[in-house]
Amino acid sequence: QKEVEQNSGPLSxxxxxxxxxxxxxxxxxxxxxxxYRQYSGKSPELIMSIYSNGDKExxxxxxxxxxxxxxxxxxxxxxxxxxxxxxxxxxNVGTSYDKVIFGPGTSLSVIP
Amino acid sequence: xAGVTQTPKFQVLKTGQSMTLQCAQDMNHNSMYWYRxxxxxxxxxxxxxxxxxxxxxxxxxxxYNVSRLNKREFSLRLESAAPSQTSVYFCASTEGGSGxxxxxxxxxxxxxLTVV
Numbered sequence: 224q225k226e227v228e229q230n231s232g233p234l235s236x237x238x239x240x241x242x243x244x245x246x247x248x249x250x251x252x253x254x255x256x257x258x259y260r261q262y263s264g265k266s267p268e269l270i271m272s273i274y275s276n277g278d279k280e281x282x283x284x285x286x287x288x289x290x291x292x293x294x295x296x297x298x299x300x301x302x303x304x305x306x307x308x309x310x311x312x313x314x315n316v317g318t319s320y321d322k323v324i325f326g327p328g329t330s331l332s333v334i335p
Numbered sequence: 336x337a338g339v340t341q342t343p344k345f346q347v348l349k350t351g352q353s354m355t356l357q358c359a360q361d362m363n364h365n366s367m368y369w370y371r372x373x374x375x376x377x378x379x380x381x382x383x384x385x386x387x388x389x390x391x392x393x394x395x396x397x398x399y400n401v402s403r404l405n406k407r408e409f410s411l412r413l414e415s416a417a418p419s420q421t422s423v424y425f426c427a428s429t430e431g432g433s434g435x436x437x438x439x440x441x442x443x444x445x446x447x448l449t450v451v
Contacts, residue, residue: 229377257440266425266442267378311377313440321366321385321431323440324394327377 227326246312341443358426366431367409
């Protein structure tokens with residue numbers, strides 16, 4: 224079982240809708256959680272990071288973390304066609320802040 | 336700003352050949368990584384180096400070796416390439432350092448490796 228799981232895609236939403244991306248992780252010692260976006264043929268780039276339980280908002284993006292449930296999510300409001308990409312959840316492993324592993328990714332398509 | 340630079344960008348190898356992927360970062364980062372990406376598998380950690388002089392295994396280290404040559408450079412070597420190692424390889428780095436967590440990981444542009 225992979226240590227970081229994401230909801231299977233592809234996920235399709237109409238333009239202007241809310242896209243919801245989910246991630247679960249197995250290591251209870253994890254402290255750092257990240258969402259990366261990757262366009263086809265490109266390298267991943269950071270969207271948001273979150274370390275404390277609750278919500279963190281940045282523009283149209285909201286990350287939610289629940290350590291008790293070992294769950295982290297990303298909401299994209301007012302989805303745009305330019306948001307069409309693969310979204311990767313990443314988590315540090317236990318007490319090793321430097322060891323960061325990724326989930327399999329969820330492909331999102333925003334339909335105009 | 337060069338950021339993370341990896342070479343070569345494309346390579347075709349025959350089964351059993353060896354090669355080294357080179358990576359360098361100019362951001363004075365402590366931690367460096369090698370990931371591989373296969374369709375539907377996301378990024379899988381091969382090896383990482385938390386600081387100059389240290390290396391540790393990731394999720395899929397078999398068939399690979401690494402060298403942290405200095406603070407800037409982190410190379411990945413395939414001693415005897417196999418078709419299963421056909422993948423896109425990403426080098427990455429982050430500020431890291433003792434007690435630091437949650438820093439952004441910056442990626443190189445990727446190296447497309449095909450083993451035939």
